[in-house]
Amino acid sequence: MNFLYFLLIGAISGWLAGQLWKGSGFGLIGNIIVGIIGGFVGGWLAGHFGIGGGGLLWQILIAAGGAWVLLFLISLIKR
Template identity: 85%
Template sequence: MGFLYFLLIGAISGWLAGQIWKGAGFGLIGNIIVGIIGGVIGGWIAGKLGIGGGGIVWQILIAAGGAWLLLFVISLIKK
């Protein structure tokens, strides 16, 4: 169950970051990948800042913020 939960959070947060960044998602697999990487980045940053919280909504927001940051850095590198 934990792995499916992890994928669900990744898919939702990747989709949300895609909506914010470019107005569309990246497809199911792309959303999951962006969301999982974003979750790692967002979780690391939240931990360093001492920002804690619980619940699925908080996890999605942290992962989406990390995914957005990932997309921002990628866009800087592409330019």
């Protein structure tokens, strides 16, 4: 059950980051991948800056923020 929860948070946060970055997502699988990697990036950044919180909404926002940072870095590399 935890794995499905992890995938759901990844899909939602990846979709949200895609909407904020370019106005479109990457499809379900792409959103899950971006969201999961973004969750690691966001979790690391939140821990590094001492930002704490809990709950589903907080986890989605942190993962979406990390996914947005990931999308930003990818856009820099593509240039």
